[in-house]
Amino acid sequence: MATTNSSTMRIGVVGYGHLGQHLVERIIKDGAGLGLTLAFVWNRNPHKLKGSVPDQLILEDLSAFKTRECQVIVEVCHPKIVKDFGVQFLTHAHFLVGSPSALCDPLLNQQLRHAASHHGNTLYVPSGALWGGQDIQRLNDSGALTGVFVRMSKHPSCFRLTEDTLSDWTEGEGRRVLFSGSVAELCPLAPNNVNTMAAVAVAAGTLGFSGVRGEIVSDTALRDFHVVEVEVSGANGFSVHTVRRNPAQLGAVTGSATYSSFWHSLLVCKGHGGRVYLC
Incomplete structure (x- = not known):
């Protein structure tokens, strides 16, 4: 110990x-x-x-x-x-x-x-x-968490993917959804980019990696920021939607904040x- x-x-x-x-x-x-x-x-x-x-x-x-x-x-x-x-x-x-x-x-x-x-x-x-991770965890521990969706949007140069999904990107192409599905499926595709989503899956333990939904988006307009959106739903119509703009240089896997x-x-x-x- x-x-x-x-x-x-x-x-x-x-x-x-x-x-x-x-x-x-x-x-x-x-x-x-x-x-x-x-x-x-x-x-x-x-x-x-x-x-x-x-x-x-x-x-x-x-x-x-x-x-x-x-x-x-x-x-x-x-x-x-x-x-x-x-x-x-x-x-x-x-x-x-x-x-x-x-x-x-x-x-x-x-x-x-x-x-x-x-x-x-x-x-x-x-x-x-991740913004509000402890809040997600508390909602989870209370038994009131019903769903979590996380979207991470970055300039294509910031992604490190295990598959050749982005080899054809061009500057100015705009927004492209690269993957949408469970975080369990997403982690092997972008292991260096989705640690925030993994943290969500840990906080939302009753849903876990298979139950938390994730989406990664390539967006050539995001030259100075990574954007992390988290949508949380709970019992009796409870919901929270947060958007975090994380300053980041072109090509950076991790935002500066x-x-x-x-x-x-x-x-x-x-x-x-x-x-x-x-x-």
């Missing part, structure tokens, strides 16, 4: 893309005053870390993470890491999963939940670009028992 009584929380960061770099820089810059310090940083290409991360903090072999004492491990790279190492991470530390789209796999979802419960560590799911959101999610990771916790 992760030890959280120490005044300093040791963080392992897995992945060094834009979000990983942001977290590492914030921990180095602001961590001391917040009781945070780096335990290790891993990247698929360790050479990318040279000169940016102190040599003693570079972990070249991820399977050796057990040799570094840490209370929280943060994954910010790819769902495959969650599949290959998530259960192992939870045997030693709390785990903040930056690719919750991996949880669409029912077996992996069950294994991670079991590991969290068995070892008394928390599987943290960041809200990311999500970096701050993720950082604040990390600050929450101080141990909430052997369960799944939306933060």
